[in-house]
Amino acid sequence: xxxxxxxxxxxxxxxxxxxxxxxxxxxxxxxxxxxxxxxxxxxxxxxxxxxxxxxxxxxxxxxxxxxxxxxxxxxxxxxxxxxxxxxxxxxxxxxxxxxxxxxxxxxxxxxxxxxxxxxxxxxxxxxxxxxxxxxxxxxxxxxxxxxxxxxxxxxxxxxxxxxxxxxxxxxxxxxxxxxxxxxxxxxxxxxxxxxxxxxxxxxxxxxxxxxxxxxxxxxxxxxxxxxxxxxxxxxxxxxxxxxxxxxxxxxxxxxxxxxxxxxxxxxxxxxxxxxxxxxxxxxxxxxxxxxxxxx
Numbered sequence: 001x002x003x004x005x006x007x008x009x010x011x012x013x014x015x016x017x018x019x020x021x022x023x024x025x026x027x028x029x030x031x032x033x034x035x036x037x038x039x040x041x042x043x044x045x046x047x048x049x050x051x052x053x054x055x056x057x058x059x060x061x062x063x064x065x066x067x068x069x070x071x072x073x074x075x076x077x078x079x080x081x082x083x084x085x086x087x088x089x090x091x092x093x094x095x096x097x098x099x100x101x102x103x104x105x106x107x108x109x110x111x112x113x114x115x116x117x118x119x120x121x122x123x124x125x126x127x128x129x130x131x132x133x134x135x136x137x138x139x140x141x142x143x144x145x146x147x148x149x150x151x152x153x154x155x156x157x158x159x160x161x162x163x164x165x166x167x168x169x170x171x172x173x174x175x176x177x178x179x180x181x182x183x184x185x186x187x188x189x190x191x192x193x194x195x196x197x198x199x200x201x202x203x204x205x206x207x208x209x210x211x212x213x214x215x216x217x218x219x220x221x222x223x224x225x226x227x228x229x230x231x232x233x234x235x236x237x238x239x240x241x242x243x244x245x246x247x248x249x250x251x252x253x254x255x256x257x258x259x260x261x262x263x264x265x266x267x268x269x270x271x272x273x274x275x276x277x278x279x280x281x282x283x284x285x286x287x288x289x290x291x292x293x294x295x
Contacts, residue, residue: 101220160267
């Protein structure tokens with residue numbers, strides 16, 4: 001029984017499977033998951049691409065790299081590997097006989113033949129006009145493994161005082177809170193792309209400097225952690241429709257470290273705002289990067 005292979009089963013009929021394959025093979029149709037929920041969206045390809053291009057035309061957030069000779073991927077990989085080599089030669093701050101990046105970790109973080117992050121849009125079917133949410137998939141990008149390693153270092157910094165992980169629980173909590181005539185409910189959304197990177201770096205540095213358990217999970221110094229974090233956050237390149245872009249403001253959706261950074265920033269802002277408010281909110285909840293409070 002231990003070595004037996006379970007029988008493969010289908011949860012859709014053959015007709016549904018055939019229809020799905022037909023849609024995927026039709027170049028005039030784009031099939032993508034919805035931004036929220038488990039819905040599947042079938043869109044006209046021209047309309048889908050126009051919506052994504054409109055999103056990427058926001059010059060305050062994205063910059064299109066028009067010089068075809070400036071493929072940033074190899075340059076990004078080269079500069080990141082150089083930074084990793086510099087950190088590799090540094091001794092640990094708590095043990096001079098230990099390197100901050102040992103050979104195994106250097107091998108995991110070192111980039112080789114990386115590919116650029118690829119962008120796509122998830123339709124927000126719950127909003128008028130069905131605008132897309134831009135996602136940059138960083139898998140196999142030069143910075144991907146560094147992103148993941150930084151998550152392991154930074155995640156323990158989270159206090160999660162107001163965080164609710166499940167949408168169902170969030171909805172239940174809000175539903176059970178009465179709102180009187182002299183109160184309002186406020187929600188803050190789109191936190192990833194609205195977050196200044198320099199503010200995020202400042203907050204993370206302060207949290208790391210205050211963390212007495214940091215040396216238990218990494219030999220990398222706070223200074224070098226910040227060098228890596230600043231490098232990956234400020235070098236957010238991706239491609240869409242064979243064209244290269246750079247995100248110049250906020251954190252990229254799709255980056256493994258973005259959620260951790262966004263939550264650290266929101267914890268800092270929430271705590272500071274609530275503790276200094278003349279009339280603090282009666283409750284405050286944060287769910288998946290969105291914050292709601294009542295005051």
